[in-house]
Amino acid sequence: MIIQTGLFLVISALTIIAIFSKRLLIAAVSLGLVSVFLSIIFFILDAPFAGGFELSIGAGLISILFIMAISLTEKGKHES
Numbered sequence: 131m132i133i134q135t136g137l138f139l140v141i142s143a144l145t146i147i148a149i150f151s152k153r154l155l156i157a158a159v160s161l162g163l164v165s166v167f168l169s170i171i172f173f174i175l176d177a178p179f180a181g182g183f184e185l186s187i188g189a190g191l192i193s194i195l196f197i198m199a200i201s202l203t204e205k206g207k208h209e210s
Contacts, residue, residue, distance in 0.1 A: 134174060141167050154200045162193030 141164055148160040165188030172181030 134171065137167050137171050137174075141171075155197065158193060158196035158200060161196070162189050165189035165193070 144160045144164045144167070148157045148164065151157040151160065165184055169181040169185040169189065172178075172184060
């Protein structure tokens, strides 16, 4: 129970960072980390298919697409 509460606090903190971050890359990476921790919660709650799907799609594919889109825009090139 304590582990789940800690994971929920980490997810909440990363979500707040993603919402209020001025830099798009930090927001995209923190959203990817939210997906990783959410998949860990799914595995703890004995839902391995939901955890695997969240890990592969949420943390993997969507985060990579966000980072690629940020790098292709002009603003993304000037931030780094």
